[in-house]
Amino acid sequence: MVTACFAASMAAAWWMPLARNIDNAAYDRWTRWSPPPEGAPQSVVVAIDEATLEARGGVPEIRPILSEALDKIAAAKPNVVAIDVILHDASRDAARDARLEASMRATPNLVLGCDLVDGKWEEPLDRFKVLSAAVGHVQQEYLEPGEDRSDGVNREIPIEEIADGKRKWAMALEAFRLARGQSIVESPDDLEIGDVRIPAGRRGGERPLLVLYRQPQVIPRVSVLDVGEHPEMIRGKVVFLGETALTAARDRLVNPYGNNVTGVEVHAHVFETLAQGKFLSRAGDSTVLAACAGLALAAGLIIWFLPGRFLPGWSGLAILPLLGFVLYIPLLAFRHGVVFPLFAPATVAFLTSAGAATYQYLFVRRQLRHSESEKSRYQQAIHWAAHEMRTPLTAIQGSSEIMSRYNLPDAKRHQLSDMINSESKRLSKIIQTFLDVERLAEGQMELKREPVDAAELVSSCMARVAPLAERKQIALTLDNPVDGVLLGDRELMEYALYNLLTNAVKYSPGGTEVHVFSGLTPSGPSHSGHDGELRLGVRDQGIGMDSKEVKQIFKKFYRTKRAEASGEVGTGIGLSIVEQIVTHHGGRIDVTSAPGKGSCFTMVLKANRAASAQDRPAASLP
Numbered sequence: 224m225v226t227a228c229f230a231a232s233m234a235a236a237w238w239m240p241l242a243r244n245i246d247n248a249a250y251d252r253w254t255r256w257s258p259p260p261e262g263a264p265q266s267v268v269v270a271i272d273e274a275t276l277e278a279r280g281g282v283p284e285i286r287p288i289l290s291e292a293l294d295k296i297a298a299a300k301p302n303v304v305a306i307d308v309i310l311h312d313a314s315r316d317a318a319r320d321a322r323l324e325a326s327m328r329a330t331p332n333l334v335l336g337c338d339l340v341d342g343k344w345e346e347p348l349d350r351f352k353v354l355s356a357a358v359g360h361v362q363q364e365y366l367e368p369g370e371d372r373s374d375g376v377n378r379e380i381p382i383e384e385i386a387d388g389k390r391k392w393a394m395a396l397e398a399f400r401l402a403r404g405q406s407i408v409e410s411p412d413d414l415e416i417g418d419v420r421i422p423a424g425r426r427g428g429e430r431p432l433l434v435l436y437r438q439p440q441v442i443p444r445v446s447v448l449d450v451g452e453h454p455e456m457i458r459g460k461v462v463f464l465g466e467t468a469l470t471a472a473r474d475r476l477v478n479p480y481g482n483n484v485t486g487v488e489v490h491a492h493v494f495e496t497l498a499q500g501k502f503l504s505r506a507g508d509s510t511v512l513a514a515c516a517g518l519a520l521a522a523g524l525i526i527w528f529l530p531g532r533f534l535p536g537w538s539g540l541a542i543l544p545l546l547g548f549v550l551y552i553p554l555l556a557f558r559h560g561v562v563f564p565l566f567a568p569a570t571v572a573f574l575t576s577a578g579a580a581t582y583q584y585l586f587v588r589r590q591l592r593h594s595e596s597e598k599s600r601y602q603q604a605i606h607w608a609a610h611e612m613r614t615p616l617t618a619i620q621g622s623s624e625i626m627s628r629y630n631l632p633d634a635k636r637h638q639l640s641d642m643i644n645s646e647s648k649r650l651s652k653i654i655q656t657f658l659d660v661e662r663l664a665e666g667q668m669e670l671k672r673e674p675v676d677a678a679e680l681v682s683s684c685m686a687r688v689a690p691l692a693e694r695k696q697i698a699l700t701l702d703n704p705v706d707g708v709l710l711g712d713r714e715l716m717e718y719a720l721y722n723l724l725t726n727a728v729k730y731s732p733g734g735t736e737v738h739v740f741s742g743l744t745p746s747g748p749s750h751s752g753h754d755g756e757l758r759l760g761v762r763d764q765g766i767g768m769d770s771k772e773v774k775q776i777f778k779k780f781y782r783t784k785r786a787e788a789s790g791e792v793g794t795g796i797g798l799s800i801v802e803q804i805v806t807h808h809g810g811r812i813d814v815t816s817a818p819g820k821g822s823c824f825t826m827v828l829k830a831n832r833a834a835s836a837q838d839r840p841a842a843s844l845p
């Protein structure tokens with residue numbers, strides 16, 4: 224059950240878009256709950272804002288605006304300048320491009336942007352490109368396969384993008400590399416720039432990196448119009464120059480804090496993430512799988528072991544700490560830089576506990592029902608034993624009383640002490656049978672498997688019943704000589720046949736006849752160890768039963784109305800034990816009867832001729 228619930232949860236976490244939405248929402252929440260990175264920012268955003276566009280003639284004047292901005296920035300001695308404007312096409316006015324070229328030449332560590340349009344890179348004009356220290360891409364969408372970014376929240380950017388056979392690093396990464404004066408050392412799992420290890424492993428041709436956003440206003444921002452007056456903001460800094468005006472900026476995004484950020488600002492946040500050297504990285508699929516499997520196991524064990532021992536009936540509560548743990552651990556991991564999904568572990572914990580609890584409930588109920596029926600069966604067996612023991616006990620009691628009270632002749636004394644002796648033997652037999660039947664019912668009894676001579680069995684049972692029959696003047700006859708050998712437990716079989724005989728005598732009026740008959744039917748070539756069927760039958764001319772009654776008589780405690788009316792005492796248990804004994808020996812009982820006409824009970828058993836030759840020791844029946 225736990226495995227099935229685990230598999231279902233993992234499948235849901237893998238395929239349901241809802242799972243990703245929940246994980247993303249959890250990511251945003253954790254971001255808000257966790258303090259943003261500290262440390263002084265090393266970058267600045269120089270904004271082509273509404274005021275700049277208004278003052279300089281709008282978007283068509285973007286190149287003169289860039290020239291003006293670069294001149295002012297260069298004068299303030301920045302470390303790196305990255306321009307988040309794609310300079311792919313030549314201006315109609317060649318003089319403008321020439322002026323921009325001149326401004327670029329005077330700018331140190333210049334990073335230009337390129338963009339991916341319809342699967343092709345739009346690179347800056349060559350005249351600009353040759354002046355740059357690097358060209359970085361400005362892509363800001365990293366989408367997991369099948370991810371829906373309808374929430375518009377930017378969490379990850381591709382730090383590397385491969386398209387059209389060309390690989391580009393993100394603009395912020397190029398700026399960082401230049402600022403540190405180091406080159407990029409790459410491996411499939413990370414990038415290294417100097418002593419900074421960036422956990423941006425490849426995922427499907429891209430290297431996503433989670434951005435650690437700063438609070439609004441932490442990264443300084445200055446308008447192109449004002450940048451000339453604030454050289455101290457620029458000196459030694461990494462400058463990101465780009466459009467922030469609503470009318471011009473193509474990319475308006477929201478960060479996990481819920482703040483609006485423009486594209487150029489995202490570059491600055493990515494740069495600060497790199498500069499801080501502290502990163503968030505997603506837990507690997509195998510880690511998540513292992514953690515979820517551990518949770519499923521824990522849920523299963525908690526449900527299995529806790530409630531029964533310490534909290535009967537409170538399995539629901541026992542699972543609460545686990546669910547709390549599942550919600551708290553990802554937050555803790557997040558604070559230590561590891562992003563764990565929420566949906567998969569939460570679903571696994573919830574579903575597996577619910578599944579395990581349901582299963583356990585059903586299991587416990589089944590066990591309860593089983594033990595209830597065991598209990599009533601045991602009680603019935605005790606009833607039977609008590610009832611059976613009463614007759615010999617009465618005989619023993621009576622005989623011993625007579626012996627002590629009266630002075631009896633020797634012959635009579637002998638007779639009585641013989642009686643006491645045989646009745647006490649019968650008592651011990653009853654106790655033995657009781658124990659045997661108990662163990663038989665529990666399925667732990669190893670039936671004896673000894674050869675039992677059918678003729679001996681029949682004659683000893685008939686001898687025991689003879690006095691009862693005589694008392695009622697019922698003629699007890701053996702119709703034909705008995706042949707064959709049975710394999711089984713002699714005492715239990717004796718008990719079965721004796722029971723059929725006493726019933727026949729009990730439920731017949733005086734002056735009638737009881738016949739015992741047998742028959743051996745050979746069955747084909749002897750291959751299975753037994754040589755056919757041995758039928759042992761008892762036929763009487765007694766009160767009989769109708770067919771409805773016949774169906775019930777093997778049930779415990781069932782007695783027919785006719786039997787009750789006959790005045791014969793009984794418990795209604797004997798036949799149920801006879802049936803158990805016979806079926807455990809691989810046989811069956813056939814009954815034919817008609818009310819007032821008499822009944823015929825036939826035990827059909829496996830006969831075994833070979834068994835008489837070799838005396839086999841006790842062994843369990845198959």
Ligand code: ADP
Pocket residue numbers: 722726727730763765766767768776781782783784785786787792793794795796797798799821822
């Ligand atoms: P008990 O004899 O103690 O009542 P049994 O289990 O031996 O219990 O028999 C169950 C019932 O089956 C009897 O009460 C009786 O109604 C019916 N029955 C058994 N044997 C005979 C028979 N030979 N003739 C008629 N009814 C019988």
